[in-house]
Amino acid sequence: MPRTVTVGVDGSPESLAAADWAAREAELWSRPVRLVHAGSWQPFGATAGGGGARAADPEAEAARRRWTQKVLRETAERLTTHRPGLRVSFEQVREVPAPALLEAASRGCPLVLGSRTVESADGHEDVWTVGPVALTVVARARGPVVLVRVGTSPEDERADGAVGPSWAGAWHRDVVLGLDPARAAAGAVAFAFGEAARRRARLKVVHAWRRPPGVGPEQDRALDEEARRALREALAPWRERHPAVRVTARTGFGAVAARLVDEAAEAALLVVGRGGAAGRIGGVTRTVLRHCAVPVAVVPR
Secondary structure, eight states: OOEEEEEEEOOOOHHHHHHHHHHHHHEEEEEEEEEEEEEEOOOOOOOOOOOOOOOOOOHHHHHHHHHHHHHHHHHHHHHHOOOOOEEEEEEESSOOOOHHHHHTTTTSSSEEEEEEEEETTTTSSSSEEEHHHHHHHHHHHHOEEEEEEOOOOOOBBOOOOSBOOOTTTTTOOOEEEEEGGOOHHHHHHHHHHHHHHHHHHOOEEEEEEOOOOTOOGHHHHHHHHHHHHHHHHHHHHHHHOOTTSOOOEEEEEOOHHHHHHHHTTSSSSEEEOSSTTTTTOOOOHHHHHOOOOEEEEOOOO
């Protein structure tokens, strides 16, 4: 079975943005797209809980099935209208969403989900919401999960002055990789290099460091030089495997998440490792998911 780009679809604007991004990804890798709608098939307005719930109304269940099929068909048509050569399949899955999406993700790489923006509590900035299903999937998935922001389109990757032309002759923004040389996650590095190579884009590798306890600002230059050396060593084997990818390295003092969000502000994609213990998401990754406005790929080790 060919490796697929799988996307979770529910008819929302954020899932349509995810589907559009998945179609572009599938084109880059010459892979098919698989649309998945997962749900417990409860009657409209019923809870998704377990014991005590009344039996599903057959008519309501049939109506929900028809609605889901319509959403899947219309999304597939949306993707193939401008990409007639794209192979698209779709599937209704009766399981609850998180396990169904995790199972779907095991069949292909990556899994693409949507997220939307809300105003922060103080009203000074927008933050991106990642629902409990998406967080569960990100924490447990065995492959990359890409969170695409509502309002994102594949055309957003194009920018005058970027490093290299795409297959169609357009220009692509950078792919940004957050990397700690001391805990280099091979999965995230491999994914980032692959994405940059397919886009013929520059790969910008970012490492933010903090001063050790008891060390003052007068040591910043030496600390940064050491960080650059460690980053060069960590990237050396990957540069050899991908000689066509132009790589730039950025190091500096500061908070990791804030630095990544800033460096990725004009990028096509930000790639980060999942971090945290098994089945959990690291604090840096959680912050990035809330504040980064471009698509974010979270990759397990």
